[in-house]
Amino acid sequence: MPTIVVDVMPKAELLDPQGKATTGALHRLGHGSFENVRIGKRFEFTVEGEVTDAVLAEVRKVADEILSNSVIEDVVAISVDGVPTEVR
Amino acid sequence: MSARIGVITFPGSLDDRDAQRAVRHVGAEPVALWHGTHDLQGVDAIILPGGFSYGDYLRPGAIAAFSPIMTEVIDAANKGMPVLGICNGFQMLVESHLLPGGLIRNAHQQFIRRDQRLVVENASTAWTNTFEAGQEIIIPLKNGDGGYIANDETLKQLEGEGLIAFRYAGLNPNGSLNDIAGLSNERGNVVGLMPHPEHAIEPGFGPNTPAAMRSGVDGLGFFESALNAITARV
Numbered sequence: 001m002p003t004i005v006v007d008v009m010p011k012a013e014l015l016d017p018q019g020k021a022t023t024g025a026l027h028r029l030g031h032g033s034f035e036n037v038r039i040g041k042r043f044e045f046t047v048e049g050e051v052t053d054a055v056l057a058e059v060r061k062v063a064d065e066i067l068s069n070s071v072i073e074d075v076v077a078i079s080v081d082g083v084p085t086e087v088r
Numbered sequence: 089m090s091a092r093i094g095v096i097t098f099p100g101s102l103d104d105r106d107a108q109r110a111v112r113h114v115g116a117e118p119v120a121l122w123h124g125t126h127d128l129q130g131v132d133a134i135i136l137p138g139g140f141s142y143g144d145y146l147r148p149g150a151i152a153a154f155s156p157i158m159t160e161v162i163d164a165a166n167k168g169m170p171v172l173g174i175c176n177g178f179q180m181l182v183e184s185h186l187l188p189g190g191l192i193r194n195a196h197q198q199f200i201r202r203d204q205r206l207v208v209e210n211a212s213t214a215w216t217n218t219f220e221a222g223q224e225i226i227i228p229l230k231n232g233d234g235g236y237i238a239n240d241e242t243l244k245q246l247e248g249e250g251l252i253a254f255r256y257a258g259l260n261p262n263g264s265l266n267d268i269a270g271l272s273n274e275r276g277n278v279v280g281l282m283p284h285p286e287h288a289i290e291p292g293f294g295p296n297t298p299a300a301m302r303s304g305v306d307g308l309g310f311f312e313s314a315l316n317a318i319t320a321r322v
């Protein structure tokens with residue numbers, strides 16, 4: 001069964017409080033080489049049968065309208081069984 | 089006949105009963121509404137209460153914003169019905185695009201509860217017309233995801249058109265841009281804010297004020313304002 005993966009990240013220009021806290025913790029633990037950590041979300045969809053253009057279009061719509069809030073987040077990648085597709 | 093103000097309960101709403109009580113306190117009739125229906129039961133105004141609908145999964149307010157009843161709420165709001173979103177309700181209003189911008193985790197990463205000073209910036213909305221512009225009020229605040237953000241263009245518009253209803257005074261509790269605590273839409277019928285006016289309606293149970301402990305009743309003005317707005321609409 002094919003798996004479609006959608007990656008959503010907080011917008012680069014906005015504060016990511018979770019990422020900031022994690023960066024701070026890593027630095028405290030001696031991992032200062034990681035200058036910055038940002039935390040996003042990964043959604044995995046399994047579909048029956050083939051991933052057609054229509055299925056992909058539906059995933060893109062859901063990713064834009066429900067999975068992410070375009071005010072605060074970006075859909076950064078959509079892949080099918082590990083193969084990236086064009087996001088826009 | 090007294091005004092009928094609907095309070096919608098979502099899975100995970102916490103302050104729906106408090107909001108109903110506040111409505112009763114100003115002499116209106118609270119009407120309990122359910123997220124899973126399409127029925128506003130002919131109410132004159134709507135409150136989206138605080139809480140943690142759907143456990144804040146996906147994003148706070150996001151799943152609730154797609155509830156069946158929100159179709160009718162959005163429609164009624166666009167026709168001018170007074171709608172107030174408190175805390176999680178404010179998050180639903182931004183998620184359903186009735187108000188611009190977004191709310192993210194508090195900048196300091198912690199849940200915060202405090203008796204918060206606010207400045208009423210816009211006193212001509214359906215929910216603020218009993219206040220004076222510039223008036224300072226004290227309203228309890230309690231949230232984990234209250235950081236208001238928007239892009240520069242939106243912020244400029246909010247500032248320029250007087251759409252910032254409330255600003256935090258004394259201390260910005262969550263990193264909100266421009267100290268924004270609450271917003272209004274252009275028409276003034278839709279208002280959302282992070283603090284909880286329904287928790288400041290009765291002496292003995294409200295926020296602490298310089299006058300006395302738990303004496304704050306500044307929240308009453310929100311619900312009295314709605315009564316004015318409802319009367320003006322009829």
